[in-house]
Amino acid sequence: MELNKRQTEILEIVKEDGPITGEQIAVRLNLVRATIRPDLAILTMAGYLDARPRVGYFFSGKKPVKSLNDSINAMKVKDFQSRPVVVTEELSVYDAICQMFLEDVGTLFVVDKSSYLTGILSRKDLLRSCLGNNEIDKVPVHIIMTRMPNITYCNKSDTLLKAAGKMIDKQIDSLPVIIDKGTGLEVVGRITKTNITAAFLSLADDHEL
């Protein structure tokens, strides 16, 4: 709910000088009491102001109910991202699986010698290569990884909503958060469906369910 100019003014007056009566507020605005009655009703109903008989209006201190869109659009990738775990292209599939368990992540990012992103390894990729192969200690990950340009990524300043949309569209569990250096993509973070789930929970936390 957007407040109009007069409601914002009333809110400022009550914040500074409350408790204050409706009559006094009207005088301050050079208006009659009846004119501001709807505004006071709206501010009270929306939770910005509290009113007490024979005392007047005072600032509730409660945060007013934020609109859903405002809350969701304010969530950015950089506020929810996790640390990325990167491996080199020559690492064996066996060692990559060990790394995945050690770091307890579902996705590893593969980088070249300049530390630029070249591939992605999911649990699914590693499981598939286990299944058909007994010599996973001899297979380097660059053979089995998903490679550029088939990697879907996001930026720190993207909304979490955009990142979530990409994961659902592409049916993937995680996105690298990158900085485009012109000569390549530097991996600076990781966004997963776990991050989105935590964000979903925080929407409720913020509003004290």
Next chain:
Amino acid sequence: MELNKRQTEILEIVKEDGPITGEQIAVRLNLVRATIRPDLAILTMAGYLDARPRVGYFFSGKKPVKSLNDSINAMKVKDFQSRPVVVTEELSVYDAICQMFLEDVGTLFVVDKSSYLTGILSRKDLLRSCLGNNEIDKVPVHIIMTRMPNITYCNKSDTLLKAAGKMIDKQIDSLPVIIDKGTGLEVVGRITKTNITAAFLSLADDHEL
């Protein structure tokens, strides 16, 4: 924002008989126009009603801005759950991995002969057993599965929020949705972080970001 009784009555009148003037609404309620002015202002600001000069108030048809809590609490497991994929306890780890790829799921539920839940297999469980073993076609899944009572589950009528909280707390990617039959748990669905991510997106879709 909660509407009070009078505002709800006004909304009903406008829904049925709009466009209708403020004066006419007041008459219907046995009130004077000035009394309902704040209510009309609130209903208009909140988006329930539209007002047109010399025509009157009419029902906007737009859904009013729902509060975040209302929107999130209205999301139930049953509205977002996926189909469960179940396997039997004697299936080999190799066949379980094949099943996981065939069904394209991240978690399999293991059931006994009465079709009651006895275990869970994640990609992580299967990957771990691949790593230390060349004979996964000979190992039955009940050897490696996470088993009751260490399984976290949820019910169809639970809020999605509660399910999301369990997944974050227990650091798991999926929950079986069960019906407690007294003699055992029947698996009727599956809630994953993908479902939560889709729900997060739908919060925005509903409100046309």
